[in-house]
Amino acid sequence: MPVLTRLIPSPVVVDIRPGALDDLACVLADERISQSGRLAIAVSGGSGARLRDRVAPSLPGADWFEVGGGTIDDAVRLAGAIQGGRYDAVVGLGGGKIIDCAKFASARVGLPLVAVATNLAHDGLCSPVATLDNDAGRGSYGVPNPIAVVIDLNVIREAPVRFVRSGIGDVVSNISAVADWELSHRVNGEKVDGLAAAMARQAGEAVLRHPGGVDDDSFLQVLAESLVLTGISMSVSGDSRPSSGACHEINHAFDLLYPQRAAAHGEQCGLGAAFAMYLRGAHEESAAMAEVLRRHGLPVLPEEIGFSVDEFVRVVEYAPETRPGRFTILEHLALTTEQIKDVYADYVKAIGS
Numbered sequence: 001m002p003v004l005t006r007l008i009p010s011p012v013v014v015d016i017r018p019g020a021l022d023d024l025a026c027v028l029a030d031e032r033i034s035q036s037g038r039l040a041i042a043v044s045g046g047s048g049a050r051l052r053d054r055v056a057p058s059l060p061g062a063d064w065f066e067v068g069g070g071t072i073d074d075a076v077r078l079a080g081a082i083q084g085g086r087y088d089a090v091v092g093l094g095g096g097k098i099i100d101c102a103k104f105a106s107a108r109v110g111l112p113l114v115a116v117a118t119n120l121a122h123d124g125l126c127s128p129v130a131t132l133d134n135d136a137g138r139g140s141y142g143v144p145n146p147i148a149v150v151i152d153l154n155v156i157r158e159a160p161v162r163f164v165r166s167g168i169g170d171v172v173s174n175i176s177a178v179a180d181w182e183l184s185h186r187v188n189g190e191k192v193d194g195l196a197a198a199m200a201r202q203a204g205e206a207v208l209r210h211p212g213g214v215d216d217d218s219f220l221q222v223l224a225e226s227l228v229l230t231g232i233s234m235s236v237s238g239d240s241r242p243s244s245g246a247c248h249e250i251n252h253a254f255d256l257l258y259p260q261r262a263a264a265h266g267e268q269c270g271l272g273a274a275f276a277m278y279l280r281g282a283h284e285e286s287a288a289m290a291e292v293l294r295r296h297g298l299p300v301l302p303e304e305i306g307f308s309v310d311e312f313v314r315v316v317e318y319a320p321e322t323r324p325g326r327f328t329i330l331e332h333l334a335l336t337t338e339q340i341k342d343v344y345a346d347y348v349k350a351i352g353s
């Protein structure tokens with residue numbers, strides 16, 4: 001008999017709203033994630049201290065662990081500190097580094113993870129991957145999805161606005177990533193997971209078409225939900241394909257070629273996506289995407305994040321090497337340096353200034 005449906009690994013709780021953090025203990029108890037209140041909470045030493053002061057009174061049974069940074073050593077150290085503490089769950093309370101450390105540590109000690117994101121910089125807050133720095137640079141480690149995702153929009157508003165903008169670029173780039181996936185299907189017969197593609201693309205479209213801005217709650221709500229759905233789309237497909245194509249290869253190339261000068265993840269991905277859409281001949285979509293990115297204060301030209309045209313051409317040329325095996329519009333066109341220069345000049349004309 002065929003399997004008629006499939007189960008999707010996904011969080012039991014997704015709580016996104018202003019004030020969500022104040023109800024954390026109740027939500028975890030109601031959902032039987034932690035009835036005893038015994039929680040291991042990972043926070044950063046810096047901005048985490050303020051949050052800790054605010055949240056600690058409502059979580060009397062919790063132990064707090066300061067996480068040094070975003071390396072594999074930090075994550076292993078955290079796992080060691082938590083081990084044997086008889087906790088119900090690990091809570092990662094912070095930005096990407098803290099949540100990634102907590103994801104890895106919770107997987108290692110066999111406890112569920114509650115992700116409490118304090119900024120919306122990228123789609124990793126609900127994904128089955130922990131990105132951690134190691135001796136070889138940066139590694140992606142497969143981990144279970146969080147059992148709960150809590151995003152307090154009041155806390156998000158306190159984060160630097162650049163972090164919110166970065167999330168916009170990351171989620172809008174899904175549209176380009178899914179187009180790359182479909183291209184690979186047409187050219188190479190790569191299998192596209194329709195559900196994962198639908199979730200990722202709709203998340204991108206929702207943010208692209210939302211008329212609001214980073215200052216209003218209805219926009220932040222849609223952005224946060226879109227980032228969560230993007231993370232789950234990666235669980236559905238089993239890899240980062242729904243949210244990572246030429247846009248992310250360009251982002252990785254910025255990071256690897258210019259590690260000291262690289263901009264935020266979503267800034268580079270958004271620029272990469274607008275350019276990749278132009279490359280694939282979707283000129284109107286590229287211009288529309290660039291217009292939205294501009295409206296939110298995101299870069300659409302390399303100069304806007306401090307890179308010359310020649311440096312950007314080098315980035316685009318190098319990008320395919322950052323992700324061997326992933327087929328995108330960059331691998332498909334395999335442009336020469338001169339061709340990249342020409343098409344970039346056309347892109348600049350097309351999006352206007």
Ligand SMILES: [Zn+2]
Nearest residue numbers: 122123170269
């Ligand atoms: Zn990303």
